[in-house]
Amino acid sequence: MRQFPRPIVVVSRCLEFDKVRYDGQVIHSRIVRDLEPFVDYIKVCPEVEIGLGVPRETIRIVRKDGSYRLVQPATGEDLTDRMNSFTEGFIEDLREVDGFIFKSKSPTIGLRNIKVYAGVENAPVVERGTGFFAGKLLAKYPGYPLEEEDRLRNTRIRQHFLTHLYTFADMRNLRKSASLENVQDFLNRNEFLFLAYNKDLQKKMFGLVQDGTKPIDNILEELASLLKQLMVRPPVHQANIEAARAMLQSIAADLSETEHQFFEAMLGRYEQNKICFSTVLELLKLYFLISGKDPAYHTLLLPYPEDLILEVDEDRDKDFWKQG
Structure with a gap:
């Protein structure tokens, strides 16, 4: 009988585990449930880790004068430095990892198609990119299996991700x-x-x-x-x-x-x-x-x-x- 390794996976806390989403909800994800008996999860919610409450006002990425900032429109608070500091510390402490499952559409932990706005309020979307937290993980771990939970509902993407991960x-x-x-x-x-x-x-x-x-x-x-x-x-x-x-x-x-x-x-x-x-x-x-x-x-x-x-x-x- 073949013995499989036990992968180490960084996962968004809001996926199946804790009610830490901005609206106080937990998101159900089959791939996260299916993997739980077979992997060791490292759970993370960047927004909660930098001190934002649950529930909380939404945050967004704003591009201004060629610079990208993470802001909370309702309070006007700029969270960029706090998020960058947390992310750098998280990466430094992450000794071993084999893959990542992140929450789609999140301005911090989303991997693809994240809205970037021209201003804090009543401003158009000027581009789409990667979340603040996820972007630094992509740069640090190129070639690793990184996916969002919604894409992993696709059978072919799931198969490739699992093969990649193991x-x-x-x-x-x-x-x-x-x-x-x-x-x-x-x-x-x-x-x-x-x-x-x-x-x-x-x-x-x-x-x-x-x-x-x-x-x-x-x-x-x-x-x-x-x-x-x-x-x-x-x-x-x-x-x-x-x-x-x-x-x-x-x-x-x-x-x-x-x-x-x-x-x-x-x-x-x-x-x-x-x-x-x-x-x-x-x-x-x-x-x-x-x-x-x-x-x-x-x-x-x-x-x-x-x-x-x-x-x-x-x-x-x-x-x-x-x-x-």
Whole structure:
């Protein structure tokens, strides 16, 4: 049985945990609930941390003379310095982290499309950007899995985020048990997953351990840097097909011609968007079992715990034919 790492995730406190939103409410988030048994959360609400109450008057980002300020229109208070000071201290204290889940539309902790106004009151939106707190986290942790709770309702974004998150957690653990053997095992487990994400970067990763002379600390630093570049975006379907074919080739001698032909037919159906890639992966799991190998070893087949996989059809048992 494969043992998964336990990711460390910074999460907005208003998501499922505490009634700290400006209107005194808590926001429900399935991804936050689903992850709770499997991760260690670091909860944060920047507004509360700098002393604002609950409930509280809204705040906004204002651009004036090329400078960005965080202000509370109802009171006229400028919160910029307090927020910057808290954020810098939070980052300094954040020793270990694998990913972030933030609240959308927040002027402090939102990641995307945050309104920036021309003035404190009765002023138009002049641009959209990143929240005060979140922006500094993005700058400090480029390439890390960072998402907002509303986007994580999308199945594909959720799958990519979880794969990204567990890969980074695995990398963090690797750095604690640094050895050339462990690095090689990490690469072997992720060989086909990394191939799907970016075959050029995957090749560079394997090249780090080929001559065996490079110091382990240098290998780990370069590997972590390449990993941040590798997982910025999820694989496209053609890359998934290439990785699946390569994976099948690794056990080709154990399969019949009929099994090879059936697999190619399944890839064709996936390419035509008639089946999901998860169906292809399930077939690969079966073929690995037939060949006597453990499919759970490879992260392409099992990138995160199965308990985090969403239901395919939530209405499967609903009686659509019930009368009345």
